Amino acid sequence: MxxxxxxxxxxxxxxxxxxxxxxxxxxxxxxxxxxxxxxxxxxxxxxxxxxxxxxPSRDDLLTALIVDAYDAVGEAAERALAQAAPADAPAERWVAVCAAVRTWALAHPHEYALIYGSPVPGYTAPEATVGPASRVGLVLIGIVRDAHQARGIAVPRLAPQLRGEAERMAAEFAPGLPPAVGPALVAAWAQLFGLISFELFGQFHRVVEERDAFFAHAAAGLAASVGLVLPGE
Amino acid sequence: MxxxxxxxxxxxxxxxxxxxxxxxxxxxxxxxxxxxxxxxxxxxxxxxxxxxxxxPSRDDLLTALIVDAYDAVGEAAERALAQAAPADAPAERWVAVCAAVRTWALAHPHEYALIYGSPVPGYTAPEATVGPASRVGLVLIGIVRDAHQARGIAVPRLAPQLRGEAERMAAEFAPGLPPAVGPALVAAWAQLFGLISFELFGQFHRVVEERDAFFAHAAAGLAASVGLVLPGE
DNA sequence: ATAAATTCGAGAGCACTGCTCTTGCTTTGG
DNA sequence: CCAAAGCAAGAGCAGTGCTCTCGAATTTAT
Missing domain, CATH: 1.10.10 (Arc Repressor Mutant, subunit A)
Structure with missing residues (x-):
């Protein structure tokens, strides 16, 4: 309209x-x-x-920038997935998406810090940010779902006391996937940004030198943790 | 003197x-x-x-608080390790240390954000912070080293192109451990703080409900990723 | 013990910030 | 055509980090 x-x-x-x-x-x-x-x-x-x-205030301007930043990194992830060769193994597409998120973060460090660093305005994110904030996660979920429907995945282990939580997670945003994948996906999602944040915020100074290779290795480990297996295994 | x-x-x-x-x-x-x-x-x-x-400036005051915060979280980790039962399996001690770091972070959210959120003053951390900043990492390394010398660990997989980097890492801060453990430890270290940051900064809102159990499960996964095996396996 | 050097607290002041309120001007819709 | 609403501008308030100067107190050296 x-x-x-x-x-x-x-x-x-x-x-x-x-x-x-x-x-x-x-x-x-x-x-x-x-x-x-x-x-x-x-x-x-x-x-x-x-x-x-x-x-209406400086915080509202910042919130608008936060939403835009979430959309930008989400779009980067979605484009990486769309550009991946359709014949690629799921684990390779997972690593490609992770690498795209990292590349965007390295290119826009302050915008990354705005959304994944300490939340500067207030303590809880405004409601308008929840949608855009989930785009990267949805891309990662989609990769695992496709892999599960196509060739199958190696179902992760699940602690017994997390059974109910896992079923809730799966029902809520990963229907059709084994419940154990839910917590594994959420953990991998958080851990991905732990890797990126540490690199971006200087914690890898004098610790990690070959950062591209290190990140690719770690991202492949995350793929394995959610059940994606590399072709040669 | x-x-x-x-x-x-x-x-x-x-x-x-x-x-x-x-x-x-x-x-x-x-x-x-x-x-x-x-x-x-x-x-x-x-x-x-x-x-x-x-x-001499506001940033210098903040830097002093940063050093103190690093020391506080490092001490929390060291105390958790010291209080763990000596008969505990290495993986259990690993999880206990991770839980102690998380507990400290939940109790001191703003201090945690100061050190593991976006670096607010300047872009690179002052030199005075590098020592205290490594205390948590040293605790985690120590657990793996002890486990390796006692019962042995399951050596993680290592990408071939990361061989040199892994040997440098091992020589620098994990002597005596298999090179493949170096990158695995650094990744687990970063991923641990990814889990804590996401919980603290609100990313788990409406995603993770049973946070204690979820964190324990994820921390056990990190332990496994560095080669620590639970007793019953 | 006395004199010189250093350290310290207080105050005024500068340039800047987010934000509010009032005052006119311009565009809009009946 | 005219009232209503949207808009930019300016002044102003309370607050910030930081600098400079000036006496007073303390330490150090003679």
Whole structure:
């Protein structure tokens, strides 16, 4: 609806986009802590109070950038999956998606820190972020589901006291997969970002040198942990 | 040396400690972003400029808190290892240490975010933080080394192109262990904090419900990934 | 013990921040 | 055509990190 808008509405969407673009530029340059509403307004040739017509507060601007960042990394993951050769083994597609997420993170460190570092505004993420935030996870789930339906997977081990939780997880976002895959997938998902965060936040300084190879190896280990097996095994 | 100090030096160390304590209190209450030098000074009954006699900038105060936080989480890990029953299987001690780190993180979320969230001051961590930052990793290495010398471990798989890197890692901080353990340990170390960060930063919201059991299960998986085997296997 | 050197706390001040409120101007819809 | 709503601008408030200067206190050297 409303592909043709009045002059005012059109200006509003354009200015909103310009504000987000300039804010993203400052975010990439200096980090979230130094993102200043006044500097954004100054760069856009307007006065700071005018900016509040578009974003009610600095945190709301940051939230908009968070949503965009989730969408960007999610799209990177989805593109990596789409570009993978259809004949590739599931484990190879898993590693390709992980590598794409890492590549995006290395290219956009401050945006990555915004979404997977400490949550800077408030303590709980706004509701608008939950959808975009799950895109990477959905891609990973899809790989395992396809593998399970095609050639089958090696069902991970499951602690007995986690049986109920695993069944809930599987029913909720991995229907059709063995329950034990649920916790394994969630753990691998979190662990993937542990690897990326440690590399990006400097914990691998003087610890990991050949980072590409190390990450590929670790990502392959994650694939194995969710039941994906490499061709030669 | 100099256990007895002049009145001035004694006052200096006391005031420095008081500043750090008050700063830690504000950090715990509101987070690093809202830690204010002026508020700390106000609470201590001094004027803000006086505080610069003790810390040359806000970032230096934060760095001091970072070092303390690394020491605190490292000590928590070391205590958990020391308190574990000596007859415990290595995998059980591994899980106990991981659980201790998680418990500390849940009890001190803002301090955890300070060290394992996005690095807020500058981009590379100050040199003074590298020592304390490695304490948790050293504990984990020690468990695997003890297990290897006692009952032996299941040597992890190793990608061929990571051979050289693995030998360097083993020589540098895991002498005596099979090279393949090096990358596996580093990966497990990073993945452990991925699990904790996701839980703490809200990514597990509506995803993981029984968090204690889930974490224990995932930590046992990490133990297995570095070659520690549970007794009943 | 006295003089010099150093350390310290206080205050004023600068440049900056997020945010609010009021004042006119422009676009919109009846 | 005109009232209503949306909008940019400016002034202003409370707060921030940080610098500089100036007396007072303490340490050190003579």
């Amino acid at each position: 409303s592909t043709v808008q009045g002059a005012r509405a059109r200006a509003r969407t354009e200015i909103t986009a310009a504000i987000k673009d300039e804010a993203r530029k400052q975010l990439a340059a200096e980090g979230a802590a130094k993102l200043s509403l006044r500097a954004v307004a100054r760069e856009l040739g307007m006065v700071s109070s005018a900016l509040y017509r578009y974003f | 100099s256990t007895v100090q002049g009145a001035r030096a004694r006052a200096r160390t006391e005031i420095t400690a008081a500043i750090k304590d008050e700063a830690r209190k504000q950090l715990a209450a509101e987070g690093a972003a809202k830690l204010s030098l002026r508020a700390v000074a106000r609470e201590l009954g001094m004027v803000s400029s006086a505080l610069y006699r003790y810390f």
